[in-house]
Amino acid sequence: MKVDLPTPTFGGGYDGQARPRMGFFTDTSVCIGCKACEVACKEWNLVPQDGPLSLSANSYDNTMALGASTWRHVAFVEQQRGDQGLRWLMSSDVCKHCSSAACLEVCPTGALFRTEFGTVVVQPDICNGCGYCVPACPFGVIERREEDGRAFKCTLCYDRLRDGLEPACAKACPTDSIQFGELDELRARAERRVATLQEAGVAEARLYLEDEADGIGGAGAFFLLLDDPEVYGLPPDPVSTTRDLPTLWRAAALAAGTLAAAVAVAFAGGRR
Amino acid sequence: MSAAGGDRRDGDRRGRRVRGSMVPEAEFRSYYGRPIIKEPAWTWEVPWYFFAGGLAGASASLGLGARLAGNHRLARAAWTVAGAGGTAGVPLLVSDLGRPERFLYMLRMFKVTSPLSVGSWVLAAMGPAAVGAVVSDRLGIFPRLGRAAEVAAGLLGPALATYTGTLVADTAVPVWHEAGRELPFVFAGSAAASAGAAAVLLAPPGDAGPARRLVLAGALLELGAAQAMEHRLGELGEPYHQGPAGRLARLAKACTAAGAGLVAAGGRRRRGVAAAGAALVLAGSACERWAVYKAGFQSARDPKYIVGPQRARMAARQSEQIEP
Numbered sequence: 001m002k003v004d005l006p007t008p009t010f011g012g013g014y015d016g017q018a019r020p021r022m023g024f025f026t027d028t029s030v031c032i033g034c035k036a037c038e039v040a041c042k043e044w045n046l047v048p049q050d051g052p053l054s055l056s057a058n059s060y061d062n063t064m065a066l067g068a069s070t071w072r073h074v075a076f077v078e079q080q081r082g083d084q085g086l087r088w089l090m091s092s093d094v095c096k097h098c099s100s101a102a103c104l105e106v107c108p109t110g111a112l113f114r115t116e117f118g119t120v121v122v123q124p125d126i127c128n129g130c131g132y133c134v135p136a137c138p139f140g141v142i143e144r145r146e147e148d149g150r151a152f153k154c155t156l157c158y159d160r161l162r163d164g165l166e167p168a169c170a171k172a173c174p175t176d177s178i179q180f181g182e183l184d185e186l187r188a189r190a191e192r193r194v195a196t197l198q199e200a201g202v203a204e205a206r207l208y209l210e211d212e213a214d215g216i217g218g219a220g221a222f223f224l225l226l227d228d229p230e231v232y233g234l235p236p237d238p239v240s241t242t243r244d245l246p247t248l249w250r251a252a253a254l255a256a257g258t259l260a261a262a263v264a265v266a267f268a269g270g271r272r
Numbered sequence: 273m274s275a276a277g278g279d280r281r282d283g284d285r286r287g288r289r290v291r292g293s294m295v296p297e298a299e300f301r302s303y304y305g306r307p308i309i310k311e312p313a314w315t316w317e318v319p320w321y322f323f324a325g326g327l328a329g330a331s332a333s334l335g336l337g338a339r340l341a342g343n344h345r346l347a348r349a350a351w352t353v354a355g356a357g358g359t360a361g362v363p364l365l366v367s368d369l370g371r372p373e374r375f376l377y378m379l380r381m382f383k384v385t386s387p388l389s390v391g392s393w394v395l396a397a398m399g400p401a402a403v404g405a406v407v408s409d410r411l412g413i414f415p416r417l418g419r420a421a422e423v424a425a426g427l428l429g430p431a432l433a434t435y436t437g438t439l440v441a442d443t444a445v446p447v448w449h450e451a452g453r454e455l456p457f458v459f460a461g462s463a464a465a466s467a468g469a470a471a472v473l474l475a476p477p478g479d480a481g482p483a484r485r486l487v488l489a490g491a492l493l494e495l496g497a498a499q500a501m502e503h504r505l506g507e508l509g510e511p512y513h514q515g516p517a518g519r520l521a522r523l524a525k526a527c528t529a530a531g532a533g534l535v536a537a538g539g540r541r542r543r544g545v546a547a548a549g550a551a552l553v554l555a556g557s558a559c560e561r562w563a564v565y566k567a568g569f570q571s572a573r574d575p576k577y578i579v580g581p582q583r584a585r586m587a588a589r590q591s592e593q594i595e596p
Contacts, residue, residue, distance in 0.1 A: 058304045064304075064306060065307075067310075075303060102443075102444065105386065106387070106443075107383075107386060108381075108383060108389035109374075109378060109381070109389075110381045110383070111377075126377060126380070127370075128369050128370070128372075128374035128375065128377045129369045129374075130368075130369055130388060131312060131313035131314055131368075131369075132386065132388050134310050134311075134313045135310060135443040135568070136442070136444060139308070139309070140307060140309040142310075143313070144313040146370075148370070149369070151313075151370075228301060230300065230302055230303070230308070230578075231301050233302070233304075233306055233575075235308050235309075235579070236579060236583055236586060237582035237586050238444075238582070241442050242385050242442060244442075244449070245384075245442060248441050248442055248452040248453075249384075249438060251441075251452060251453045251456045251457070252434045252435055252437060254456070254457075255430075255434040255457045255459070255460040256433070256456070256460065258493065259329075259430040259433055259434065260333055262486060262490065263333045263334055263336075263482075263486060265485070265489065266337070266468070266485040266486040267337050267338070267340075267341045267343075267482045269482070271341075271343050271481055271482070
């Protein structure tokens, strides 16, 4: 059974202090793979080095995935397309700030919370490093930094937002591939951009995670892609695991009842 | 596969049959074969916590049942195990934290959307109750408080034994999430078998009849639920047939089945045989949790377990739209 949870999180608990929901629209059709977003993110947020320097041999991608110390990640896809030659796909990935955020929902301490901007942020002074958010995320974004013990991910530059600034990655992006703004406005802009591209003959242009009816209730950070999501390392149809919780809890209750019944039956035969 | 991300997987991978499955492996695309979701950050403490929690929870129920049936020697054995298991669960849970000194933050709030939050509260209530029951019984102090603690712990026990199945199911790991309806039953059976086995080892054979029957019931439930789980998972259940999880799953089945058989054969007359069987059942129960734990890592590591089923789901949705 699936339940459609409303997205009660936006504005809730802020007593009129809530702000419009802010997000990213990443238009990968104009990404040039400069990685300025990765660098700006690292510098602004003081994110440490993510392991020893090494070359992956997978095109120009040497960070390979989002993680505790990689909050922006630029993917490089090389495609041989017959007589059209080589095609480059570049895409800057980031935490999706889901409407139904599994990481936030499974967090037992409340360290993960929904900000007044509708973004999902870890409070480092609360996180006790239980690691539950790590396998809960359908995108593999959040991760425990082993030398530190706590979980880390993109904060959508919460500190900058509170001061009226745009996130460091969007600020640094030279082609406006990363666009920051009010989510409603970004969605309208993205629709126009897809239409423009398709008119220009780019039939494969599509939006990813912009739909509030999808398995995560739509994302605060959504994308314009030029191929299937899995080609960029993204799940094609992500669903927040907590949407199935009624079924899961019912199974646990039934199993607990079965266990109690098994014990009761064991005593039916007497002492010997 | 070819190194260039986005290229179709090589043709020779298409149509290859997965061992233990009649469904041909679907062709899928990926980013350099990289995982899509993260492997859990958990370490060896977690499967042992599942085992200790299950043992403690089911032992508490067995102890309460024995007390109500007036079988006080069996009750003493079961409560000893419940107290020990509940006590062991706490350091196991704490030492797995990235910041163990913050373990009390687990009780900052109560969240039904977080099985770990619910479970922490159950453990926080059931552990001390079980220990209190043991202390009261052994020292003969505060008998009424001791009995109240037994009732509380005995009723919470099944929750402690089964919530861990929901804990792993409430993740994006396919082999765990898609088995969410069966995992609590696998854990319940495994817990019942282990609690019965521990009581067979500790209680006088003449009093341990209910414990031996619990071993049999638990083993049947564990084996049956594991079978149902693998059936439901189909192709997604591949990790239970491969690598470390495959070896552990086979070992769990063999130990549990053989151990339960020996416990039944040993009965109350051949104590050595029953004890050997009980030890095997305990080993089988531990292997079962380790198999589930390891399967999750194998499942998270390979993007085919994510892309294939999600693509199938999208295709099903689309065909529904075309012909409603």
